[in-house]
Structure formats: C-alpha cells, structure tokens
Amino acid sequence: MNILIANDDGIYSPGLLALAEVASEFGNVKIVAPDVEQSSMGHAISAHTPLTYKRTAIEGFEAYRVNGTPADCVALGMFHWNQEADVVLSGINSGTNLGNSAWHSGTLAAAKQAVLFGCRGLAFSTPVTREEPDFSTIKPFVKKSLETLLPEKELSLININIPANAKGMRWARQSVRHYDGKVIPGKDPLGRQHFWFTVVPVEETEEGTDRRAVEDGYVSITPLSLDLTNHEELSRAKDRVKL
Numbered sequence: 001m002n003i004l005i006a007n008d009d010g011i012y013s014p015g016l017l018a019l020a021e022v023a024s025e026f027g028n029v030k031i032v033a034p035d036v037e038q039s040s041m042g043h044a045i046s047a048h049t050p051l052t053y054k055r056t057a058i059e060g061f062e063a064y065r066v067n068g069t070p071a072d073c074v075a076l077g078m079f080h081w082n083q084e085a086d087v088v089l090s091g092i093n094s095g096t097n098l099g100n101s102a103w104h105s106g107t108l109a110a111a112k113q114a115v116l117f118g119c120r121g122l123a124f125s126t127p128v129t130r131e132e133p134d135f136s137t138i139k140p141f142v143k144k145s146l147e148t149l150l151p152e153k154e155l156s157l158i159n160i161n162i163p164a165n166a167k168g169m170r171w172a173r174q175s176v177r178h179y180d181g182k183v184i185p186g187k188d189p190l191g192r193q194h195f196w197f198t199v200v201p202v203e204e205t206e207e208g209t210d211r212r213a214v215e216d217g218y219v220s221i222t223p224l225s226l227d228l229t230n231h232e233e234l235s236r237a238k239d240r241v242k243l
C-alpha cells in the first residue's frame with residue numbers, strides 16, 4: 001500500500017513524524033508537507049503562484065517540503081507518485097479538528113483533496129494544551145484507527161480526533177455549533193491597533209458528536225462527505241418553489 005502523508009502544521013511538526021512512523025507499519029510512506037505552518041488555511045490552493053518541492057531530511061523517510069498549502073501538497077504528492085497513492089493521511093494535527101473546524105482546517109483539506117483525486121483521505125488531530133502533545137500515548141490509537149478503518153474502503157473521507165490516553169473509540173457525527181465570532185481589539189508593542197478573531201463555541205456539546213466523544217476521553221471517528229448539498233431543504237424547496 002502506498003501512503004502519502006501531509007499536514008498543515010508544516011514538515012517539521014512532531015505530529016507528522018509520529019503519523020509517518022505508525023503508517024510505515026502499513027505500507028510505503030512518502031511525506032509531502034508545507035515548508036511553513038499552514039493551519040486554518042482551509043482548502044486554499046495556490047492557483048496563481050508556481051509551486052516547488054524540495055527533498056527534506058526526515059529520518060527514515062522520503063520527504064519533500066512544498067511552498068504551498070496542504071491541498072497543494074497532496075496535489076504535488078499525487079503527481080510525484082504518478083497518482084499511485086492508495087491513501088492520504090493528514091496530521092497528526094496539534095489541535096483538535098472538531099465540529100466547525102472542518103471548515104477552517106488545513107489538516108482536513110489535505111484529506112478532502114485526496115478524495116477529490118479519487119483517493120481516500122484520513123485526517124488525524126489531537127488536542128493541545130500549553131505543552132506539546134505526548135505522541136507516545138496517541139500513536140497506539142493511530143495504529144488502531146488504521147487497522148480498523150483501512151479495510152473499510154467504503155469510507156473515503158474520515159476525520160479522527162485522538163485525545164491523550166484515550167479510553168476507546170467512538171463513531172461520532174460532526175458537531176456543528178454556532179460561534180460567538182467575537183472580534184477582540186488589542187494593541188501591538190508599538191501601540192498600533194490589531195484584532196483577534198476568536199472562535200469560541202456558544203452552545204452545549206451535543207450527544208453523539210465528535211466534540212462529545214473527545215470531551216469524554218474517546219477517539220472520535222467521523223465519516224465526512226464532500227457533498228455540501230442540504231438534501232432535505234433541496235427536496236422541500238423543489239416542492240415549494242417551482243422554477
């Protein structure tokens with residue numbers, strides 16, 4: 001099995017190395033990742049600037065760094081591998097990708113880009129506190145996730161969040177919560193005004209969601225779809241409004 005690894009934290013992220021180490025037990029691994037951090041870039045692509053990739057020394061792996069976004073990395077990785085990657089693994093992101101994060105996440109964008117190419121994409125994330133995540137407690141659940149999910153070929157796009165010292169794994173739906181969307185003004189050291197866009201969820205965590213699973217100490221496994229159509233509303237609108 002040919003496994004392409006990407007992320008949005010950049011090629012030197014410890015989470016990327018942890019993912020590559022586990023993945024190498026399942027197949028041939030190549031790493032193609034951004035040269036600098038691209039978190040919260042979502043599914044941006046560099047359509048108006050040229051991309052380059054450079055061989056990068058990551059011990060034990062064939063790795064390349066790209067001057068682009070996570071989606072660019074998957075595109076170049078697939079090209080480099082003559083489209084012969086069987087699965088794209090993205091992460092392990094430092095920071096969860098739960099609920100609405102799916103819209104901002106570069107980690108998930110890499111997995112989504114894989115699916116757009118007709119490949120499978122699995123995204124891995126873990127919570128961060130003030131300290132770096134301890135990937136030694138996370139790696140066993142990466143392995144367990146791959147053992148469980150790689151044979152399930154029907155699942156093309158999967159979002160996986162792994163808390164430290166997880167109690168087990170749970171199927172979960174995406175938690176979509178409203179954000180307060182607060183803009184907080186501040187001052188830089190030279191007295192110039194700047195702003196922070198904070199994204200703090202404002203509703204309670206719902207049962208059965210990815211957020212609840214991780215809050216309860218479980219790995220959340222969420223199959224996602226690229227189809228953004230609201231099928232219920234479409235069907236109701238068709239009945240209500242004749243075009």
Ligand code: MN
Nearest residue numbers: 008009039093
């Ligand atoms: Mn990130």
